[in-house]
Amino acid sequence: MSEKPHDHDLVDHKFYHADAEASFADSAPDDTPQTRHPSYKLAFRDTEFLLREELRPVRFQLELLKPEMVLEEARVGSTLVMYGSARIPAPEQIDDVMARAKTPEEKKIAEKLAEKSRYYVEAHKLAKLVSEKSIIENGLRQFVICSGGGPSIMEAANRGASEAGAESVGLNIVLPHEQAPNAYVTPYLSLNFHYFALRKMHFLIRARAVAVFPGGFGTCDELFELLTLIQTGKMKPIPVLLFGKSFWDRVINFEALVEEGTINAADLDLFQRVETAEQAWKHIAKFYELEG
Numbered sequence: 001m002s003e004k005p006h007d008h009d010l011v012d013h014k015f016y017h018a019d020a021e022a023s024f025a026d027s028a029p030d031d032t033p034q035t036r037h038p039s040y041k042l043a044f045r046d047t048e049f050l051l052r053e054e055l056r057p058v059r060f061q062l063e064l065l066k067p068e069m070v071l072e073e074a075r076v077g078s079t080l081v082m083y084g085s086a087r088i089p090a091p092e093q094i095d096d097v098m099a100r101a102k103t104p105e106e107k108k109i110a111e112k113l114a115e116k117s118r119y120y121v122e123a124h125k126l127a128k129l130v131s132e133k134s135i136i137e138n139g140l141r142q143f144v145i146c147s148g149g150g151p152s153i154m155e156a157a158n159r160g161a162s163e164a165g166a167e168s169v170g171l172n173i174v175l176p177h178e179q180a181p182n183a184y185v186t187p188y189l190s191l192n193f194h195y196f197a198l199r200k201m202h203f204l205i206r207a208r209a210v211a212v213f214p215g216g217f218g219t220c221d222e223l224f225e226l227l228t229l230i231q232t233g234k235m236k237p238i239p240v241l242l243f244g245k246s247f248w249d250r251v252i253n254f255e256a257l258v259e260e261g262t263i264n265a266a267d268l269d270l271f272q273r274v275e276t277a278e279q280a281w282k283h284i285a286k287f288y289e290l291e292g
Helices: 018-026 053-073 091-100 104-115 117-133 153-163 196-205 217-231 245-251 254-259 265-270 277-287
Strands: 079-083 144-147 169-173 190-193 207-212 240-243 272-274
Touching: 053 190, 053 196, 079 117, 079 153, 079 196, 079 217, 091 104, 091 117, 104 117, 117 144, 117 153, 117 240, 117 277, 144 153, 169 196, 190 196, 196 207, 196 217, 207 217, 207 277, 217 240, 217 265, 240 277, 254 265, 272 277
Parallel strands: 079 144, 079 207, 144 169, 169 190, 207 240, 240 272
Antiparallel strands: none
């Protein structure tokens, strides 16, 4: 049987793709008041239209869809998400942090942050350790390192993966003050968000374990949303690893929540306290019955 002409192909896409339609619009011969007016722009190319208040539901959908498509095309099957402060210095940055502190109060805070630089080291070690394992399942990459894409603990995570020769994800967010992606995020896996809610959702869609390092409001927000999702059964249990028992026991009295009757004693089993990258991986490997 002879092949059918392309125009008669049953599986061929019969409508022009959006990029083709855009090129047709660009090559329109007539330059008139009508064609120059913003109303004449194709809707999907009209930025002012897309930024209108009424288009928020569409922007939600786009911000949900774009990262999903990028990660799917990158064959990212699952992630190890790493939360933590944007203020804890790397060991090599301690001197600069101390030098910038002028008042006694600033020096005290700088000393506290400098003490926590060991968590930068452990975040780096965990990301590197896991990335070096290069776990593949069903043709998809597993436990790909995923951070918030910013500095400090986030940088340590992406840096550890990079030094292991692995790609890693950074989910950054637009803030009133500039927060550029750290230099270790894989460029095509560096994603930017407007909505905190959708960013947090993407953190957890592929998460198979979450490591939580000392942090502030943002880290606590991410931690408690994760614990709430698991506690309420909206999300299946995964390893939740809190780095730094002394820090977390000081800033959050989990046991008091049990004593006050607002959570069950069993809810304290939703997370594990750890101090080192090796301890964290041991919990993850045990949970998923992986070789150490």
